[in-house]
Amino acid sequence: MPNAISHHSIFVLDQEEALDFYVGKLGFEVSADVDMxxxxxxTVNVPGDGDRHMLLERPGPPGMDDAAAEQVRDLLTKGATxxxxxLRTDDCRxxxxxxxxxGVEFTSEPVEQxxxxxxxxxxxxxxxxxxxxxxxxxxx
Amino acid sequence: xxxxxxxxxxxLLRARDAMDRTYTQPLDVAALARIxxxxxxxxxxxxxxxxxxxxxxxxxxxxxxxxxxxxxxTDRSVTEICFDVGFVSxxxxxxxxxxIVGAPPxxxxxxxALGAVPTCFAxxxxxxxxxGEARARGLx
Numbered sequence: 001m002p003n004a005i006s007h008h009s010i011f012v013l014d015q016e017e018a019l020d021f022y023v024g025k026l027g028f029e030v031s032a033d034v035d036m037x038x039x040x041x042x043t044v045n046v047p048g049d050g051d052r053h054m055l056l057e058r059p060g061p062p063g064m065d066d067a068a069a070e071q072v073r074d075l076l077t078k079g080a081t082x083x084x085x086x087l088r089t090d091d092c093r094x095x096x097x098x099x100x101x102x103g104v105e106f107t108s109e110p111v112e113q114x115x116x117x118x119x120x121x122x123x124x125x126x127x128x129x130x131x132x133x134x135x136x137x138x139x140x
Numbered sequence: 141x142x143x144x145x146x147x148x149x150x151x152l153l154r155a156r157d158a159m160d161r162t163y164t165q166p167l168d169v170a171a172l173a174r175i176x177x178x179x180x181x182x183x184x185x186x187x188x189x190x191x192x193x194x195x196x197x198x199x200x201x202x203x204x205x206x207x208x209x210x211x212x213x214t215d216r217s218v219t220e221i222c223f224d225v226g227f228v229s230x231x232x233x234x235x236x237x238x239x240i241v242g243a244p245p246x247x248x249x250x251x252x253a254l255g256a257v258p259t260c261f262a263x264x265x266x267x268x269x270x271x272g273e274a275r276a277r278g279l280x
Contacts, residue, residue: 013146073146074145074146074149077146077147077149077150077153078149078150078152078153078190078191079153079156079157082264083260083261083264105154105157106157106161107157107160107161108160108161108260109161118260120260122153122157124150125150126149126150126153128260130260
């Protein structure tokens with residue numbers, strides 16, 4: 001049986017711009033950057049969470065034809081690719097303030113939910129990301 | 141798809157995210173058109189072409205989705221919820237709610253329950269559709 005999710009992929013329109021955002025603003029670190037000639041295997045992870053990597057993948061040939069890449073870019077930029085991932089934080093409101101100061105674009109401000117404090121943001125390409133501060137488990 | 145079309149998508153998405161944040165306020169097409177960098181007339185047309193419905197209809201579904209949430213989760217009266225989510229007339233609220241959901245708010249409240257899923261997911265997937273499902277189920 002599998003025992004973890006080690007990598008997952010999101011589409012980005014430009015890998016350099018993706019690094020500016022994920023490393024420069026969200027504070028991720030680059031875990032791999034391999035030049036394959038026609039593509040970069042480019043992964044990032046949250047500092048302290050080195051077992052889970054996110055592949056920043058550019059849609060296009062030869063992985064997919066131009067028409068398919070066009071459809072992916074259309075869906076991505078209109079926000080139709082669903083929820084990309086959820087980040088966990090110890091302080092959602094503080095994270096929100098820090099990221100707003102860096103010019104990050106939010107879809108919703110921090111709101112108290114039954115599972116914790118939750119806010120939503122978008123990366124420069126349209127990917128939807130949530131940031132959640134989980135409600136502490138009741139003491140046993 | 142050209143870079144210009146992707147940018148246009150992304151700006152429209154930015155305007156739609158603003159509508160999601162300010163759904164309790166009256167629809168401000170001029171402000172949204174500024175976010176999208178288009179004229180007011182062009183905004184409504186391109187919004188519809190991109191997202192499949194007019195900005196007005198999108199906002200109605202956003203408000204009705206929030207009203208459904210409040211009907212499920214709170215004891216607030218239907219009249220209070222009507223104003224909470226941005227409607228200014230109970231008649232318009234009831235008519236819009238019934239038209240979209242297929243049942244009036246009070247009837248919906250009696251039959252409603254939802255499992256424990258994150259709110260952003262509920263927001264996306266419990267948002268009433270105006271794309272024909274209610275009609276197909278004979279609720280319209």
